[in-house]
Amino acid sequence: MGKLAPLILASASPRRLELLSLIGVCPDEIIPADIDETPHKLTSGKTEAVRPYVARMAIEKAQAIAKDRHDAFVLAGDTVVSVGTRILQKAQSRDEERYCLSLISGRSHRVYSGVCVIAQGGKPHHRVVESRVKVRHLSDQHIEDYIDSAEWEGKAGGYAIQGLFSKHIISIIGSYPNIVGLPLYETNNLLVGAGWKQN
Secondary structure, eight states: OOOOOOEEEOOOOHHHHHHHHHTTOOOSEEOOOOOOOOOOBOTTSOBOOHHHHHHHHHHHHHHHHHTTOTTSEEEEEEEEEEETTEEEOOOOSHHHHHHHHHHHTTSEEEEEEEEEEEETTOOEEEEEEEEEEEEOOOOHHHHHHHHHHTTTTTOGGGOOTTTGGGGGEEEEESOHHHHHTOOHHHHHHHHHHHTOOOO
16 A cells, blocks of 8 residues: 655644644644735725635645645645624734724624645635634723733734633634634545545
């Protein structure tokens, strides 16, 4: 029996790696995809909707690696937080983080993840998963304390649900690991469907 094709994770996210380990998936290589993540402007003048955006990001990240690695399975994901039709990018400063927290304070928002698997140079297979999160009203002190923690740095929507921010979460509808960064049920199904097996 020949050696099984390697699995490449096209992401530098430590959270995705930790989540995969929970279901016994250990990538053979980690090669972060470097692509333009700017949402498209549509001919109508509107910005690309959230679902198509995360699907496109996951597919393009997988394709960026798969084009040079026809010997491997490639797994890619992208997670964004949206309030209404507004996509919250990762905050780059304390002021941007303050703005993100003020938007999600006292209301529900949605977390979308796109997941894509490409098997040995084949076509991409992908899913988009949605979860809803309700956050308590955040006082100015809550916001400043969380900003001081620096936990928000590099996080979609400006918070980590698995950390200090969890005390502000009232309810969740949908997949919890999706909010952390990778929906595990759908990811496992995509890998199995593509024919991947753990070496």
